[in-house]
Amino acid sequence: MIIDGKKSAGEILAKLKKEIQKSPRRLVGAILVGENPASESFLKQKVKVAEVLGVNFKIFKFKSNITTLKLAEEIQKLNENKNINGIIIQLQLPKHINMERILTAINPKKDIDALSKNPKVLAPTVEAVKFIFQKYKINYKNKNILIVGRGRLVGKPIYEWLTANKSYRQFMRSKVKVKIIDERQKNNLTGYTKDFDIIISGVGKAGLINGKMIKRDMVLIDFGFSKKENKISGDFDFESCAKKAKLITPVPGGMGPVMVAMLFINLFKLNKL
Template identity: 40%
Template sequence: MADKIIDGRKIAAEILGQLKTKNVAGKLKLRLTAVSVGADGKLRKFIELKKRAAENIGIEFNCRNFKTNSSQSNIISEIKRLACTKSVSGIFVELPIPKKFNTGKILNAIPPEKDVDVLSAAAQGKFFAGESSILPPAVEAVKIIFEKYGISLKGKRAAVFGYGLLTGRPAVHWLAASGAAVTTINEFTKNPGGLSKNADIIVSGVGKHDLIKREMVKRGAVVVDFGYNTVNGKLCGDVDFAAVSKKAGLITPVPGGVGPIVIAAVFQNLVKLTVSKN
């Protein structure tokens, strides 16, 4: 069964190794800045993982953390200041942020040329118009997996669980633009299993433990799980991994599956944006 489990850590290490070579050879002097709001432990962990990856490939990494009682205008002003700082190559906001803030307005303070997550309205507009030089990290991660395993999307049926900003929405667009027939499944979808069990590809980014069961998956399907949950102290995704892995053709585990590749994709975007500016 090991050959059907996608080793995201190994794939990410290969990508980061290639980026390190480009960074050193090109003397790029890259600096990535994270912006976070509040002291959520899960967010701190994600930022720490990105910091570790940056250090491994010789990229400077900074984090600007705001307290929850900060004003939205101050956060936006600081992002705009960072965006105007020549030494800052890229910026991302670690999501989610507290509901009292307007997430869209904060994200829109990042200019497209420094938006490594492709989350500002301007950067997303370019992506959906097919004019972006980079892909949202979640989409890039799926693309990397499919290219590595020689999976063609033309004529395939895909089911995407969730339609969120980070995963579902961009994945639906990219899969359809790449030739797949895409079905979007959300909390209002009737009989989601009846739709997903005919899909050649399943992508899920809902964040609900054991959302996708064995009977909802076609034998031989490719299953990419972006879900992230903690149950009884253990990390798990949206997919019932133990059961579905026996039926899928390829599957990403949680942890160690698509997550590390998403982080690598962030740095890939950083390098691409920097090189395109130069």
């Protein structure tokens, strides 16, 4: 089964739009540092969804040489601005920026990406995975799950959500396993992939996992995004993996739209509709 993420996101947003009709107009402030075509593309998707929902969306652009201290000060301005209801830090940040310092500077009450130290909502990627599991009746609690990539947006929050789930921990002790690996272990990927029932990947390396590396009837959830010669690809080699998978999310048009929809659900959760 190939998941139509655009259709699912449309259904989520239509329901949300109906629920927020009488809600005050909200404003999201997004911070973008430097010139990054991929980051700008992701922000454009968020702007489009904001327009559908009637949410104001303002991008605060800063030069790539901004210091950690100065960027933290700019975030504090957004924290204190009563007109701004949600804050996004568009990753990735330049290497000289202390990312931990920046993410912990976000007020958790405005952190719709759930990147701060004590977020009040689940990460949009986690909500997107939950949505897929529920919609397609995937009983993940009795499945072995492999997460590829330890990134802030995908691997880390999904792993933490799974291992923090009390009922899932009970399964883990005796029946199933959940494992997270990073791209540096890619040479050993084949040794891992066939031992699992569900693979969630968010590395951003085209064709990292191909059909020879998986067993039949697996669930493959792809958050990867890479662009080469104007072609957008995910971490799974779609053609070979789709032939064997029970369920697969394509790139583009898979988890991306669902994740953005969940970002805006977080906005209204934090602002109580």
